[in-house]
Amino acid sequence: EGGDRLNVPLYRIDQLEPYRTAGDGDAPPPRLHRLGAPTWRRQRDKTRAAIRAMAAELLDLYARRQLAHGYAFPPDTPWQRELESAFLYEDTPDQRRASDEVKRDMERARPMDRLLVGDVGYGKTEVAVRAAFKAVQAGKQVAVLVPTTILAEQHGRTFRERLADYPVRIEVLSRFRSAKEAGPIVQRLTGGEVDVVIGTHRLLSADVTFKDLGLLIVDEEHRFGVRHKERLKALKLSVDVLTLTATPIPRTLHLSLAGLRDLTLLETAPKDRSPVLTFVEPWDDALLEEAMARELDRGGQVYFVHNRIETIDTIAARVETLAPRARFAVAHGQMRESDLEAVMGRFVRGEVDILVSTMIVESGLDVPNANTMIVDRADRLGLAQLYQLRGRVGRSHRRAFCYLLVPDLVDDQAEERLQVLEHHTDLGSGYRIALRDLELRGAGNLLGGEQSGHVQAVGFDMYLRWLEETVRGLKSGEGGRGEREEFAPPDVTLDAPAHLPDEYVADDDTKLDFYRRLARAEQPGEIQAVRDELRDRFGPLPADAERLLLVAELRALGARAGLETVLIKGDEARLTFRRDAAPRLAGLQVALEAVQFEADVRRAVPLSLRLRRLGGESIGPGLVRALTAVLRDHQRN
The missing domain is CATH 3.40.50.300 (P-loop containing nucleotide triphosphate hydrolases)
Incomplete structure (x- = not known):
């Protein structure tokens, strides 16, 4: 119906997320919920439940793979080193890292499941060629699965060129091969006479069997249908799998899935490229x-x-x-x-x-x-x-x-x-901007179809945040609720402005980014990092900005101390604790005296104190020091 308005204080800006989804243009706009109505809560609970189910399934697959026994490939041979040094171009640092990570995964006894994300022409195929050669030298077969016939032919050409000097038998299975030609190839695969086969989903047909498959390389997995993906999932438990994609995924998603999927990003352009x-x-x-x-x-x-x-x-x-x-x-x-x-x-x-x-x-x-x-x-x-x-x-x-x-x-x-x-x-500059839309698409591909509906309903950034909380919760054994044991941060009110003035930080997006980081900061170290960055990028902090950081510190410390509200006016402050908090009055008294504050108990339950500054530093920083001391003593005990 519109017209509702809700004012949000700056330090609660982390409660707001911009609404973004993959901009394909054909998705309907999201439904708007009325303030105070239960529809949003229902939507939120439904989305969180779906995220929890997906994360739990990923964790389960990951755990099963950790336990599964795969084949541990032997270390690099002289031939492997020879092949790699014969590469026409100089490896980018990312490419070298990707190559090492893939080979390290292959040398472990558990099956590999690594996703290699890199822009078109950033050397993904070369990493795949090296992995395939390593597998072939150990006597294993390699299958390279691609979405289109043209790609199958192209990869066939690349693999043949790169491995021409070695006794590797390479075949391409696609619609360009007639049934008469394909028949013998399939037979030779079963008999172990083909080392590397490159093909479209024809490779997943029931009649294609391998003598000893050791490595599966999948190009653009999201372009295969559900049935093919199920077949892939079954394979993933027993053989090493390397997935390649050119659709980038957001770094944030990469981080939240860090423990569930092994990802490698290729972000540096090859040396001799000139921009278009x-x-x-x-x-x-x-x-x-x-x-x-x-x-x-x-x-x-x-x-x-x-x-x-x-x-x-x-x-x-x-x-x-x-x-x-x-x-x-x-x-x-x-x-x-x-x-x-x-x-x-x-x-x-x-x-x-x-x-x-x-x-x-x-x-x-x-x-x-x-x-x-x-x-x-x-x-x-x-x-x-x-x-x-x-x-x-x-x-x-x-x-x-x-x-x-x-x-x-x-x-x-x-x-x-x-x-x-x-x-x-x-190359690479503005890559981030141009790829915002693409990244959302990439995230959709990675998360799968069922999750896309939830992303559409709550927006991408909110979804990511909940995903991260859930994964963190599941890993630490909280059943994936992702909520912390601590209290919520207190409301902090100062009698002077606390913000980043326009003349200090002019760009709105940068400003919002800082506000968001401060609102989410839970440790004093995170706030100090923001302070250092501000000083480094924009010079000495004006008083308004110092007060903004003070609010962030009081909120982070207050959450751990059980405070509900902090009100500072002139040389006085009022602290109110939560009803279920159990502050240790004696320790608090000592800490306050150390910074020359006088404390009056205004109410016993829930505890409410009035503080007056008698000397020393001003009341805000003094209170930060006192709370830090109290929490440190509490940890020791």
Whole structure:
């Protein structure tokens, strides 16, 4: 109904979370609940129960895997080291770490289940090749499961090139192989005559059996159906599994799942990459003619993305007049699958110069020779989609170009999206901004379909926070309630402003981040870290900011001491304890005298004290020192 209003004090800002979910545009807006009505509480309880069930299941799977006996692979051989040093590029630090972590997992006796998250072209496949080679040398078979036939062919080519100098038998099982060709491959797999098989979900068919499967590598697991995932889950208990994904997941989710799934993030771009030059321009025949001619003259290929099937042929004809000597092909999702794969295959092999297609090239195609991307009506696409499209080019050491074509008038939101892409061309910079939307999608993929409804209902940030509390609770054996034993922090009221002034911290987002961190701080060390960071980034703290940190300290200490309210006015303070708290009056009296405060008992139950400062430091910092001393003594006893 609207119109309700609730004022929230700054120090309770952690009670508010912005509402974000994966912005696919087709999800209905969330339901708004009336203040004070029980509907929100019901929604919250339902979501928490679902989170608890999911976290418990993950923990259970994790525990079963800890107990399961897998195969402990032997340490690296001279061949392994030779293969790794023959890599054409220099390893990024992330890649080296990922490679070491995967091999360390394989050398343990329990089955590996590691998720490798990295942007397109950040070297995930190389990590997979090394793991596969390690498994083959121990006499085990390796299965590489990919979502599309084109990807199967591409991985097949990469694996064959990298392992050409070694006696490794590699086969590809996909729809490009006829039944007559596939039959013998399946037989040889069963007989142990194939070391590495790369294929689509055909690998999960009942007729495919392995003689001795040691490692399963899954690319983009979320693109497989539920039935296939169940088969994967069964495999995970007995063989080592390495999952690769290019859809990033939020760091926060990574941290809250840290003990349940082994995750490795690849965040550094390879050394010799130069950023993609991005231009936002209206359609201009001369510009497009020049852009395509430049790419074709250097022997490269061009992507031209037009995301409407109804008009794609018209646009293709128009583009063809601008580059008459080029070899053209059109690809879109309504073509027969075999035709589509044939077109894609020709583009990958370099038999097509300009590919006019819909968004289907958004993920998975790896054509290092294609380094110009032209996107028609880029204003209609989301940031994540544009980012993914731009990631198709610039996959080699050549300078790449991306042209985003827009009409003269675009709405403000589209303008903002395009600005982000135009200015953040650097690899990794602005990566965070462009990926906000993508990360939400990645989180949805990782959490699975059932959880997505709950994320939609309460918003992503709130969901994450509850997930973290639940996991922490389950691990410490509290049954996943995630609530702490301590009291809630007290209400603290000062007689002077306590906030971060605009002239000190100008940016609202930064300010909110600090407020949130202070509101959640439970230990004095966390507050000190914020103080150090503020001083480091913005200079000496003004009085208003010092008072804000004082409020945070009093709340953190007060929660442990059992205080309900703290009121400070001039040189006096009023402390009220909770009814169920049991403060030790003698210890408190000593601590207060040590900072030169006089204490009057105003009420015995619940205990209420009036403090007056007689000398020494001012009343706020003095009270912090006294409470710290009381809590320290309490811990000793």
